[in-house]
Amino acid sequence: MKKIFVFTVITALFAACGNTAGEKNTAAEAGEGNEQVTFASIIENPDQYLGEEITLEGKVVHVCMHSGKKMYIVGEDPDIRLFISAGEEVPKFPMELLGSEITVTGVFQKIETGAEMEKEHVGAEEGEECETEAAIAAQPVLADMMLNYKNHTVK
Numbered sequence: 159m160k161k162i163f164v165f166t167v168i169t170a171l172f173a174a175c176g177n178t179a180g181e182k183n184t185a186a187e188a189g190e191g192n193e194q195v196t197f198a199s200i201i202e203n204p205d206q207y208l209g210e211e212i213t214l215e216g217k218v219v220h221v222c223m224h225s226g227k228k229m230y231i232v233g234e235d236p237d238i239r240l241f242i243s244a245g246e247e248v249p250k251f252p253m254e255l256l257g258s259e260i261t262v263t264g265v266f267q268k269i270e271t272g273a274e275m276e277k278e279h280v281g282a283e284e285g286e287e288c289e290t291e292a293a294i295a296a297q298p299v300l301a302d303m304m305l306n307y308k309n310h311t312v313k
Contacts (some may be wrong), residue, residue, distance in 0.1 A: 180305040194261055197233025200240070200266070201299050207266040214262055214305065215313070216240065218255045226250025230290050231262065238292050241269075241304040248307055259313040264305040 159249055186291060192211040200214070216231030219239060227244040227253045243261060244251060 197238065198238070199237070200303075201233075201235075201238060204266075204300060204303055208268060209265065211263065211265050211308065212305070214240070216262070217258065218258050218260055220288075221251050221253050221256050222288070223253070226253075229255060230265065230294065231260065237293075238297055238300055239290065240300055241294060242307050243304050244307045255310075255312070260310045261313060262305060262310040264308045267304055267306055268302055269304050 168176065193207070194213045195207060197216065198203070200212075214231070214233075216233050217236075218229055219228040219232050219236070222228045227245060227250060229242045230239040232239050241253075242264065291293050
């Protein structure tokens with residue numbers, strides 16, 4: 159009887175540990191742990207989200223043809239764009255995203271104005287300037303911010 163009791167307790171512990179791990183994986187796969195934010199809240203107080211992994215909805219208004227490693231999205235105000243940068247380990251953004259409504263997740267960061275964008279503009283011809291980069295540099299907010307891309311879904 160004592161052996162059966164010990165076996166039952168050990169089995170129950172293993173089962174409980176397995177269930178907890180499964181719940182953590184499901185939460186991570188569902189994208190929990192990052193904050194769903196709106197363009198309005200980022201525009202209102204961008205410093206609140208610095209260094210945070212966030213999820214944001216927007217419309218893709220530009221995908222870089224030269225490097226394919228950057229895109230820009232807009233929210234409710236089409237004149238305020240957010241720079242989305244793909245890291246080295248992320249493949250190029252597909253051109254088919256242009257004009258799509260997407261939900262994108264990444265780490266919200268501050269950048270030197272234009273420095274990160276110029277680095278990404280590899281392959282552009284001498285003197286050629288991206289009109290989207292010029293527009294973002296002139297906007298009153300988010301010109302020095304970017305979302306370091308993690309993943310996206312098309313709506």
